[in-house]
Amino acid sequence: MIRFEGVSKVYPAYRDKPSVHALQAIDFAIARGSITGVIGRSGAGKSSLVRLINGLEKPSTGRVVVDGREISALAGRELRLAQRSIGMIFQHFNLLSSRTAADNIALPLEIAGWSRADIAVRVEELLALVGIADKSGRYPSELSGGQKQRIGIARALATRPNVLLSDEATSALDPQTTRAILDLLANINRELGVTIVLITHEMSVVRQLAKEVAVIDGGHVVERGHVADIFTHPRHSVTQAFLSEVIGDSVPVSLASRLSPQPIVSGKAVLRVQVRGTEAGDTVVARLSRELSHDVALLSARIDEIGGQHIGSLILGIPGGEATAKQALAYLSQHDILVERLGYVA
Amino acid sequence: MSRELINLIVQATGESLFMVSVAALVATILGLPLGIFLATSRKGELFAAPPANGILGVIVNAARSTPFIILVVAIIPFTRLIAGTSIGSGAAIVPLTIAATPFIARLVEAAIREVDGGLIETASSFGASPLQIVFKVLIPEALPGLVLALTLAVVSLLGYSAMVGAVGGGGLGDLGIRYGYQRFMPEMMLAVVVVLIALVQTVQTAGDYLARRVNRRLRNR
Numbered sequence: 001m002i003r004f005e006g007v008s009k010v011y012p013a014y015r016d017k018p019s020v021h022a023l024q025a026i027d028f029a030i031a032r033g034s035i036t037g038v039i040g041r042s043g044a045g046k047s048s049l050v051r052l053i054n055g056l057e058k059p060s061t062g063r064v065v066v067d068g069r070e071i072s073a074l075a076g077r078e079l080r081l082a083q084r085s086i087g088m089i090f091q092h093f094n095l096l097s098s099r100t101a102a103d104n105i106a107l108p109l110e111i112a113g114w115s116r117a118d119i120a121v122r123v124e125e126l127l128a129l130v131g132i133a134d135k136s137g138r139y140p141s142e143l144s145g146g147q148k149q150r151i152g153i154a155r156a157l158a159t160r161p162n163v164l165l166s167d168e169a170t171s172a173l174d175p176q177t178t179r180a181i182l183d184l185l186a187n188i189n190r191e192l193g194v195t196i197v198l199i200t201h202e203m204s205v206v207r208q209l210a211k212e213v214a215v216i217d218g219g220h221v222v223e224r225g226h227v228a229d230i231f232t233h234p235r236h237s238v239t240q241a242f243l244s245e246v247i248g249d250s251v252p253v254s255l256a257s258r259l260s261p262q263p264i265v266s267g268k269a270v271l272r273v274q275v276r277g278t279e280a281g282d283t284v285v286a287r288l289s290r291e292l293s294h295d296v297a298l299l300s301a302r303i304d305e306i307g308g309q310h311i312g313s314l315i316l317g318i319p320g321g322e323a324t325a326k327q328a329l330a331y332l333s334q335h336d337i338l339v340e341r342l343g344y345v346a
Numbered sequence: 347m348s349r350e351l352i353n354l355i356v357q358a359t360g361e362s363l364f365m366v367s368v369a370a371l372v373a374t375i376l377g378l379p380l381g382i383f384l385a386t387s388r389k390g391e392l393f394a395a396p397p398a399n400g401i402l403g404v405i406v407n408a409a410r411s412t413p414f415i416i417l418v419v420a421i422i423p424f425t426r427l428i429a430g431t432s433i434g435s436g437a438a439i440v441p442l443t444i445a446a447t448p449f450i451a452r453l454v455e456a457a458i459r460e461v462d463g464g465l466i467e468t469a470s471s472f473g474a475s476p477l478q479i480v481f482k483v484l485i486p487e488a489l490p491g492l493v494l495a496l497t498l499a500v501v502s503l504l505g506y507s508a509m510v511g512a513v514g515g516g517g518l519g520d521l522g523i524r525y526g527y528q529r530f531m532p533e534m535m536l537a538v539v540v541v542l543i544a545l546v547q548t549v550q551t552a553g554d555y556l557a558r559r560v561n562r563r564l565r566n567r
Contacts, residue, residue: 054471056467056470056471077475079473080473080474080475081473082473083470083471083472083473084472084473086471087471087472088468088471088472090464090468092464094462094464094465094467094468096465096483096486096487097487097562097563098486098487098489098560098562099486099562107469107472107482108472108473108474110482111469111472111473111474111475111478111482112472112473139562140562141562141563155472156472158472159472
């Protein structure tokens with residue numbers, strides 16, 4: 001559906017700014033009807049990547065093929081025609097303040113030269129599809145962020161595109177609205193079969209919506225694959241950093257302030273146990289307590305289910321001194337459970 | 347004040363309005379596209395043509411920095427070519443238009459540049475041509491600013507029109523100088539100033555009202 005073939009993008013030096021290699025050696029394909037997340041820090045090149053798909057930017061080398069058409073080779077009228085089959089939504093919605101909700105949705109249809117009657121019918125459909133039929137005559141200044149993004153989505157879908165690009169579409173929204181918008185996108189993907197490419201810096205967005213993910217850093221795709229695989233077995237440090245943000249394996253502040261690097265008499269050793277995969281971590285505390293004949297304390301825990309896999313971490317307090325701690329580490333390692341010693345608490 | 351004097355004021359007001367409205371109309375027709383081009387032709391913009399942008403910018407600045415009274419006399423041959431004469435209200439329209447066009451162009455440029463660049467990108471993303479972007483995005487979104495810009499231009503033209511009396515252009519300014527100053531009739535001077543103030547107030551109020559009407563950005567104010 002969408003194919004990058006040896007794509008690089010260089011912004012030439014301008015005045016006192018040196019040239020920037022925004023993307024290098026990008027080679028990958030996005031399947032028809034899939035939802036692919038592209039995640040990276042700001043400046044990683046993800047905005048450039050998504051703008052290559054709809055021809056807003058041209059690659060410096062390589063080809064970008066969308067739906068069998070080499071979009072990177074098109075220009076002028078041909079490019080504008082091809083762009084009608086690729087919709088895009090934006091972080092700041094980019095609605096025209098001078099047009100009502102309905103007229104904003106009508107804009108791409110006017111540009112494509114639809115008749116007034118056809119536009120009216122299509123706009124009605126779209127308003128209903130995104131669930132704001134009652135807001136058709138309202139101006140953007142009268143609407144909430146979530147309602148504005150619904151207009152943005154309706155507008156992007158107006159010309160019945162095969163591809164929907166989302167440029168941080170939920171980054172300006174609160175968590176509840178974000179969830180509603182992501183649900184809407186999932187519905188659109190399911191019902192209309194639209195291929196969705198979403199770029200984001202939030203792993204939670206990828207987790208909720210995407211099936212495939214590409215992690216991009218320094219202009220390279222550093223890791224990509226099924227969301228469940230990447231979440232359970234992250235290899236690149238950037239991926240791990242993004243993951244720790246959703247699976248919350250950071251140590252709670254109150255615990256971190258009490259942690260001591262030296263063993264404390266009659267204290268506990270603090271271990272962090274990683275829970276990854278289908279084998280749930282929910283029995284590990286009980287098993288460990290039995291094995292050690294000590295009551296293992298659960299100091300902090302977070303387990304999520306992502307793509308059918310349990311992912312998270314437990315922070316455990318092991319009483320009984322250094323010998324028991326060693327025994328615990330040995331037991332966990334034997335059972336292929338990732339564990340690290342964080343320190344000691346009283 | 348005698349009936350004759352009042353008639354003079356009425357006639358002069360008519361001349362001023364005639365000069366200003368025709369000059370404003372022609373200057374808008376010329377200045378609007380010029381301003382839009384100035385706002386969209388720098389490097390990387392919609393109609394990117396940096397050399398043309400640079401040259402036009404210099405011409406606009408030169409025209410704007412020439413004092414109006416010097417412009418009026420300097421272009422007398424050109425005025426005669428266009429209007430057939432260099433005397434009278436009709437002829438005065440030529441220098442007024444030439445002074446107002448670059449002024450309007452700069453105001454239009456500023457108003458167009460106020461439009462969020464993200465909207466241009468958005469329109470491009472669904473395949474809008476540069477001209478469609480101008481007519482469907484830039485002008486409608488900049489409309490409140492454009493209305494205020496034209497209001498300002500008309501008010502300035504009223505001021506300029508007072509100076510064309512120097513070349514026999516007629517109008518309120520001319521009347522004020524000839525009767526009020528040269529024949530020392532302070533009541534005439536006062537009457538002219540009062541009429542000008544009333545005109546400016548009317549134009550500004552109408553412009554502000556219109557700009558508010560077309561502004562959908564802040565509906566609750």
